[in-house]
Amino acid sequence: MSVLLLRLAGPLQAWGTRSRFAHRHTDVAPSKSGVIGLLAAARGLRRTDPLTELLPLRFGVRIDQPGEILRDFHVARTLDGRTSMPLTYRHYLADAAFLAAVSGPPALLDSLQQALSRPYFPLFLGRRSCPPAGPVSLGVHDGMLRERLATWPWQAAGWKQRRQRGHPAVRLEILRDAESGDPLTETAPDQAVSFDPRHRRHSWRSVVREHTDIPNPAHHPAPGHDPMDVLEGWTCS
Amino acid sequence: MTRSIIDVHILQTVPPSNLNRDDSGSPKTAVYGGVRRARVSSQAWKRAVRLAFEEYLDDADLGERTKRVGEAIAARISGLDPALDSRAAALAVSVLKAAGLLKKEPRKDKPAETDYLLFLSHRQQQRLAELAVRSAHDDTTIDARTAKEAANTAHSIDIAMFGRMVADVSDINVDAAVQVAHAISVHHVENEFDYFTAVDDRKYDLQESGAGMIGTVEFNSSTLYRYATIDVDRLHDTLGDPAATRRAVEAFLRAYALSMPTGKRNTFANGTRPDAIVVHLRDTRAINLVGAFEEPVGRADDTRGRVAQAARTLAAYTAEVHDAYGERPAATWITHVGDRTGALAALGTVLPLNELTEAVGATIAGRIGPGR
Numbered sequence: 186m187s188v189l190l191l192r193l194a195g196p197l198q199a200w201g202t203r204s205r206f207a208h209r210h211t212d213v214a215p216s217k218s219g220v221i222g223l224l225a226a227a228r229g230l231r232r233t234d235p236l237t238e239l240l241p242l243r244f245g246v247r248i249d250q251p252g253e254i255l256r257d258f259h260v261a262r263t264l265d266g267r268t269s270m271p272l273t274y275r276h277y278l279a280d281a282a283f284l285a286a287v288s289g290p291p292a293l294l295d296s297l298q299q300a301l302s303r304p305y306f307p308l309f310l311g312r313r314s315c316p317p318a319g320p321v322s323l324g325v326h327d328g329m330l331r332e333r334l335a336t337w338p339w340q341a342a343g344w345k346q347r348r349q350r351g352h353p354a355v356r357l358e359i360l361r362d363a364e365s366g367d368p369l370t371e372t373a374p375d376q377a378v379s380f381d382p383r384h385r386r387h388s389w390r391s392v393v394r395e396h397t398d399i400p401n402p403a404h405h406p407a408p409g410h411d412p413m414d415v416l417e418g419w420t421c422s
Numbered sequence: 423m424t425r426s427i428i429d430v431h432i433l434q435t436v437p438p439s440n441l442n443r444d445d446s447g448s449p450k451t452a453v454y455g456g457v458r459r460a461r462v463s464s465q466a467w468k469r470a471v472r473l474a475f476e477e478y479l480d481d482a483d484l485g486e487r488t489k490r491v492g493e494a495i496a497a498r499i500s501g502l503d504p505a506l507d508s509r510a511a512a513l514a515v516s517v518l519k520a521a522g523l524l525k526k527e528p529r530k531d532k533p534a535e536t537d538y539l540l541f542l543s544h545r546q547q548q549r550l551a552e553l554a555v556r557s558a559h560d561d562t563t564i565d566a567r568t569a570k571e572a573a574n575t576a577h578s579i580d581i582a583m584f585g586r587m588v589a590d591v592s593d594i595n596v597d598a599a600v601q602v603a604h605a606i607s608v609h610h611v612e613n614e615f616d617y618f619t620a621v622d623d624r625k626y627d628l629q630e631s632g633a634g635m636i637g638t639v640e641f642n643s644s645t646l647y648r649y650a651t652i653d654v655d656r657l658h659d660t661l662g663d664p665a666a667t668r669r670a671v672e673a674f675l676r677a678y679a680l681s682m683p684t685g686k687r688n689t690f691a692n693g694t695r696p697d698a699i700v701v702h703l704r705d706t707r708a709i710n711l712v713g714a715f716e717e718p719v720g721r722a723d724d725t726r727g728r729v730a731q732a733a734r735t736l737a738a739y740t741a742e743v744h745d746a747y748g749e750r751p752a753a754t755w756i757t758h759v760g761d762r763t764g765a766l767a768a769l770g771t772v773l774p775l776n777e778l779t780e781a782v783g784a785t786i787a788g789r790i791g792p793g794r
Contacts, residue, residue: 196454196606196712232595255452258445259465261539268489270539272445279452303425303706307601307653313585314464316603316651316710320747342716344456382595 187291188333189298190323191220192340193246194282197255198310199275202375202387209275211311213251214360215283217244218377218387219311223321224287224297225380229305232380240377242289245361247334247397250341252281277315284323284340286361288330298322334359335397346403353406354398363391426654426789428671428782429702429751430678431711433608433732433763435645438616439692441683442466448613448640452606455716460607460644466683467648468602472580474677483669485543485578492518492534494542498551506558517554521569541586543578575662579670582660583652599657600650600674601708607644608715608732615640639689645697645728647715647736650678651708654786664790672783675701679757679775697729698758698766699775700736701782702751709749714739733763740769755781 199211200219221239230236255277261270287294301308301322309315326333339346339355349355363370370391378386440449442462452461475484486494495517496510506513515534518524528534542550549572557564577586577596585598615638622634652674658667679699687693702709714736720728744750754770755778773781 195710196452196459197604253453257450257463259463261465262469265488268539277452280454280456301707306597306656307427307599307651307708309601313598313601314604316601316649316708318710318713318716319743320709342455344717348456 186288186329187294187325187327188330189287189289189294189325190333190337191285191287191301191321192282192319192323193220193285193310193317193321194250194340194342195310195315195318197277197279197312197315198252198281199277199312199315201276201311202373207271207273209273211254211276211278212373213254213278214246214248214358215285215311216373216375217362217390218375220244220246220285220287221377222380223308223310224300226306227297227300227304227308229300232382236377236379238293242287242293243330243362244288245286245330245334245359247284247286247337247340248281248358248360249284249339250280250282250345252278255279275312277312282340282342282345284334284337286330286334291325294325298325330361334361336399339399339401343403346401349401350403350405351407352401353404354400356396356398359395359397360392361395363393367391367393369393424789425705426752426786427704427706427708428652428654428675428786429704429708429710430648430650430652430675431700431702431736432648432679432696433645433698433729433736434605434648434694434696435729436643436682436692436694437690438614438641438643439690440639440641440686441692442685443640449642451611451613451642452604454606454712455718457610457718458612459609459718460611460642460646462605462646462648462683464602464604466685467605467678467681468584470681470683471602471674471677472584474681475580475673478673478676479579479669482544483579483666485541485581486547487539487541489535489537489539490533491523491536491540491542491547492528494547495551495554496533498548499554502551502555503558506555509558513554513558514551516557517550517564517569520553520564520566521550521573522566523573541581542573543576543581545576545578546573549576577660579661579666579673582657583670583674596660597656599653599660601653602678603649603710603712605646605648606712606715607642608647608719608735609645609728610718611642611644613640613642639686641686641690645719645732647712647732648678648696649710649712650674651710653708654790658790664787667790668783668787671786672779675779675782676775695759696757698733698736698763699756699778700740700766700769701755701778703753703782703785704749705752706749709743711736711740711743713743727762730762730765733758734765737765737769753785 200216257275259273376388376390450461495514499510500507583600586596619633
């Protein structure tokens with residue numbers, strides 16, 4: 186097995202798994218169906234094309250920089266401005282960065298990585314108005330998805346790392362596909378079956394939440410606190 | 423096959439303004455790089471672009487997004503054959519039904535309305551009207567396949583660019599070939615309130631003191647980084663015509679550079695032109711350079727030279743990204759105002775906007791070719 190790593194970052198992203206009607210939500214981390222959709226777009230698959238090859242891929246994501254939820258108020262009007270459509274609320278994740286990992290056969294991952302560097306359809310982070318900042322692919326690597334997510338360097342922005350400079354390591358949350366033997370899981374309607382708008386279908390996905398400690402490259406220990414330093418050279422007699 | 427992707431990066435300063443507000447009237451914002459920024463949503467700017475298209479494109483290249491498509495087609499039927507005027511509304515209903523665009527019978531004496539905003543090009547409306555007229559003359563029913571095809575070819579430029587989703591007739595969807603990012607300021611902003619009083623002219627004459635009304639308007643001022651990208655190949659797939667593709671690209675560049683959402687325009691008179699426009703032609707993928715401004719430019723209280731600093735930051739970051747990933751754009755053009763944005767000039771060919779759009783158009787034409 187190999188692992189394709191992706192850095193998903195930008196001013197805005199949106200990963201909805203259960204939006205209906207006028208409230209378009211986002212989850213706090215990229216959804217599996219969203220990332221499979223991103224890979225399918227890179228490959229040039231149309232919504233109606235079967236996802237056969239991509240469905241068995243295993244997926245996990247690490248929350249490197251959680252960002253914050255932004256609620257956007259959205260009105261739509263006809264071009265002449267006379268008719269107003271229902272108001273909608275779209276939620277975005279602002280200022281977030283994620284490390285996503287996809288594992289599967291090496292040949293398939295290599296071709297996906299190439300597709301990401303020359304995508305057939307434009308890429309976006311969950312919603313079309315959210316283009317990624319910078320390149321997405323961090324390359325294909327050997328090993329297991331769990332261990333890559335548990336050890337890959339911290340992907341947060343420089344300012345975020347510096348803000349934690351007092352800490353030698355940070356604890357990051359991982360959300361990954363459950364494997365047999367995982368005791369506690371939660372489920373989400375996030376296993377894409379078909380993106381065909383005529384019968385879009387998702388089945389349930391079992392997700393495991395766990396944590397990993399990652400070194401902080403910006404770690405800069407504060408000098409030890411020793412009030413006697415100012416008395417340097419003085420002695421008590 | 424040569425791949426063609428056009429990235430547009432714009433630095434634009436707007437004075438106190440409220441271009442795009444949320445439901446409480448505040449200018450929209452977003453946090454990026456850990457600090458609050460001014461934000462103008464992509465949807466707001468796309469609407470401004472679509473309205474500006476009317477200046478730069480022929481009506482036949484454009485479309486209309488409306489629920490009252492029955493009215494539009496009936497008018498065209500009457501135009502094609504005035505003798506059918508009394509039956510035009512009914513004919514419009516039957517052709518829309520044949521195309522699968524209309525599910526329920528319109529209410530008595532009401533024009534046919536679809537359940538959702540339907541985005542049809544003027545050419546598509548015309549072809550549907552022609553079908554209806556032909557069926558009336560031949561006294562035949564309208565063939566569903568022909569009607570569907572009429573609604574699904576000859577897409578207008580704005581549909582090809584921004585896409586069309588029809589909830590229950592999925593075979594006439596069009597995937598957008600243009601992505602517009604939310605514009606964000608390159609620096610920290612806090613929204614400010616303008617407290618105002620309005621004087622009652624009559625009471626003033628009576629020398630009565632006190633305001634007729636009081637209120638506040640919220641605003642901010644910012645230097646925005648705006649980014650949009652056109653996937654020229656996908657645009658060409660949808661339009662199916664190299665000449666139309668070139669017209670679309672040129673019109674988009676002009677409209678995106680020169681348009682602005684109209685929010686509170688009369689309150690603030692905030693209509694500015696971009697300080698700098700950088701256009702990259704790429705053959706691999708789009709690259710959004712917003713990362714240049716993840717670290718905000720300048721301190722909140724230091725506005726001197728903000729545009730110059732933003733231009734230097736963008737120029738340096740562009741070179742860094744290109745070096746780090748071995749990404750060389752196939753060509754770069756720049757339009758910029760004055761010395762302050764001079765740092766960007768080194769990235770490519772400097773041209774005034776009109777010549778820039780023509781140069782991009784000519785290069786695109788050479789790449790998609792007349793025959794492909």
